Amino acid sequence: MPELPEVEVVRAGLQPAVTDAVVTGVEIFDERSLRRHVPAAESFTAQLSGRRILAAVRRGKFLWLPLDSGRALVIHLGMSGQVLLRTPGAAADRMLRIRLTLDHPTHGELWVNFVDQRIFGSMAVDSLVATTDGLPGGYWGTGETDAAWQRRLPSQVAHIARDPIDASFSSSTFLAVLARKNTGIKRALLDQNVISGIGNIYADEALFAARIHYEQPAASLSRAKATALLAAVRAILHRALAEGGTSFDAQYVNVNGQSGYFAHSLEAYGRQGAPCSRCGTLIVREQFMNRGSHFCPRCQRLR
DNA sequence: ATTCGCACCTGAGTGC
DNA sequence: TGCACTCAGGTGCGAA
Structure with a gap:
C-alpha cells in the first residue's frame, strides 16, 4: 500500500487501535522483513516486548510508532506491505511475515499482522533523533501534548523530506x-x-x-508552473485520501482489509490506449525507471 | 556532490 | 498443464 494516501489510511486505522497498547508478543515468520532493523545491543523482539505504544506517526511513506522506551517501531510498506488488525485466533493471513500481539487497556487483545508479498517493506526498532528545524517530526492526527517524541523522528527517516500535506512543509524550500x-x-x-x-x-x-x-527538466519550470504543480499534487493526494486511497486489487487495503476507491478517478496512470479526458488523444505509456510513465502526448508536451 | 541504473523479492497474468 | 516471460504502488546502494 505504497503512496502517501494509502499509508495515511493505514496510519489513521492504526492510531486508535495501538495508542496506549502494550506489546505482549512478537512473532517473526520471515527475518527478511527486518531488513531495516539494525540490531543494536538488543534484538527486535527484546526491544518491543513489554513496551507501550504512544502514537502512530507518518512522514511521507514512512510510519512509526513511538514507544515508552524512547525509541520507535518503524514500518515501511514497500511495494506490497499491509498492516492488518485481527482478532487473536483468526485464520493466518497469506504471506504473513511478522505478527505483534498487543494488549490495549480498553479494547483488549489484538493482533497486528504485517503481510508483505515482495518483502521490500519492513519493520524495525530505531532510535529517535531531534528534527533539525525543531518542528514536529511527522503527522499523528490530533492531540497536542508536546510529548518528547513529537519533535523527533526515527534516524532512518531523518533524510526524508517533509510531505506536501505536512503543516510544516515549506513551499518556498521545495521550489x-x-x-x-x-x-x-x-x-x-x-x-x-x-x-x-x-x-x-x-x-x-x-x-x-x-x-x-x-x-521536462525540473529547473526549466517557471515559478508559476512549479507552484501550479505543487497545488495539483496536494489536490490529488487529498482527493485520494478522501476516497480511501487507490486499489486495483486486494493488495492495497486498509487495516481492516478494505480497498479504497480512487482508482476510478485516475486520469493517466494505467490508462494507456484510452482517450484523454480533456482532448481525446490516446494516453501513452512509456518505459521509465524500469516502470511506466503515463501521459497525454498532446496535453503534456516537452518544451 | 549529484544523478542514474540496478538489485532487492514474490506472485499474478499472458501467450505459446 | 507447463513454461517463459512481463508486470507491479519503493528504496538504497554503488558506480559514473
Whole structure:
C-alpha cells in the first residue's frame, strides 16, 4: 500500500487501535522483513516486548510508532506491505511475515499482522533523533501534548523530506530545491529527499493535471508552473485520501482489509490506449525507471 | 556532490 | 498443464 494516501489510511486505522497498547508478543515468520532493523545491543523482539505504544506517526511513506522506551517501531510498506488488525485466533493471513500481539487497556487483545508479498517493506526498532528545524517530526492526527517524541523522528527517516500535506512543509524550500535540480520533473517528484509521499501513480496524475511532460527538466519550470504543480499534487493526494486511497486489487487495503476507491478517478496512470479526458488523444505509456510513465502526448508536451 | 541504473523479492497474468 | 516471460504502488546502494 505504497503512496502517501494509502499509508495515511493505514496510519489513521492504526492510531486508535495501538495508542496506549502494550506489546505482549512478537512473532517473526520471515527475518527478511527486518531488513531495516539494525540490531543494536538488543534484538527486535527484546526491544518491543513489554513496551507501550504512544502514537502512530507518518512522514511521507514512512510510519512509526513511538514507544515508552524512547525509541520507535518503524514500518515501511514497500511495494506490497499491509498492516492488518485481527482478532487473536483468526485464520493466518497469506504471506504473513511478522505478527505483534498487543494488549490495549480498553479494547483488549489484538493482533497486528504485517503481510508483505515482495518483502521490500519492513519493520524495525530505531532510535529517535531531534528534527533539525525543531518542528514536529511527522503527522499523528490530533492531540497536542508536546510529548518528547513529537519533535523527533526515527534516524532512518531523518533524510526524508517533509510531505506536501505536512503543516510544516515549506513551499518556498521545495521550489528552491526544484529550481536547482538537474533532472526530469518526474524523477524530482519521486525523490523522497526533495518531497516525500509521491510515487508512480500520483506523480503521473499530478503531471497530467498540471499538463507537464514527465521528462521536462525540473529547473526549466517557471515559478508559476512549479507552484501550479505543487497545488495539483496536494489536490490529488487529498482527493485520494478522501476516497480511501487507490486499489486495483486486494493488495492495497486498509487495516481492516478494505480497498479504497480512487482508482476510478485516475486520469493517466494505467490508462494507456484510452482517450484523454480533456482532448481525446490516446494516453501513452512509456518505459521509465524500469516502470511506466503515463501521459497525454498532446496535453503534456516537452518544451 | 549529484544523478542514474540496478538489485532487492514474490506472485499474478499472458501467450505459446 | 507447463513454461517463459512481463508486470507491479519503493528504496538504497554503488558506480559514473
